[in-house]
Amino acid sequence: MKIKLLAIGKTDDKNLQTLIDTYQNRLKHYINFEIDIIPDLKKVKNLSEQEQKEKEGDLILKKLAPTDVLILLDEKGKEFRSLDFSNYLQKKMNAGIKQLVLVIGGPYGFSDAVYKTAQGKISLSKMTFSHQMIRLFIVEQIYRAFTILKNEPYHHE
Numbered sequence: 387m388k389i390k391l392l393a394i395g396k397t398d399d400k401n402l403q404t405l406i407d408t409y410q411n412r413l414k415h416y417i418n419f420e421i422d423i424i425p426d427l428k429k430v431k432n433l434s435e436q437e438q439k440e441k442e443g444d445l446i447l448k449k450l451a452p453t454d455v456l457i458l459l460d461e462k463g464k465e466f467r468s469l470d471f472s473n474y475l476q477k478k479m480n481a482g483i484k485q486l487v488l489v490i491g492g493p494y495g496f497s498d499a500v501y502k503t504a505q506g507k508i509s510l511s512k513m514t515f516s517h518q519m520i521r522l523f524i525v526e527q528i529y530r531a532f533t534i535l536k537n538e539p540y541h542h543e
Contacts, residue, residue, distance in 0.1 A: 395426040416532035443497025463507030472531035
């Protein structure tokens with residue numbers, strides 16, 4: 387299985403990007419993982435929230451292959467403990483999924499079309515975080531999940 391993290395807009399905080407890169411490099415030892423950035427929309431001041439969500443949604447859906455399993459990082463999604471998230475990933479791998487795509491949406495969330503296409507939603511917290519911080523959190527949690535699956539000493543319970 388391959389895991390792709392799809393996100394709207396680049397990370398402009400160099401410190402966060404350094405940490406994201408650190409975990410992304412660590413993940414190479416466990417799984418084929420990539421981050422795919424969709425550039426921010428131009429002239430969003432002329433767009434309503436709904437129009438922005440729809441345009442971003444179109445860009446997200448264009449990035450998907452027919453066999454991809456789309457999971458949204460969404461505040462209304464299922465929350466996991468780290469051990470449970472590792473089991474979730476193991477089940478996805480056991481199911482023979484070719485590519486698992488985790489998506490971080492834009493500032494207003496996802497379009498209806500993206501919600502209809504998704505096969506699940508995950509919430510990292512009931513709190514709200516910046517989209518840039520969510521990238522770091524999910525990459526670290528994917529790394530943590532693989533260290534749990536490999537019985538390595540990174541995670542302590």
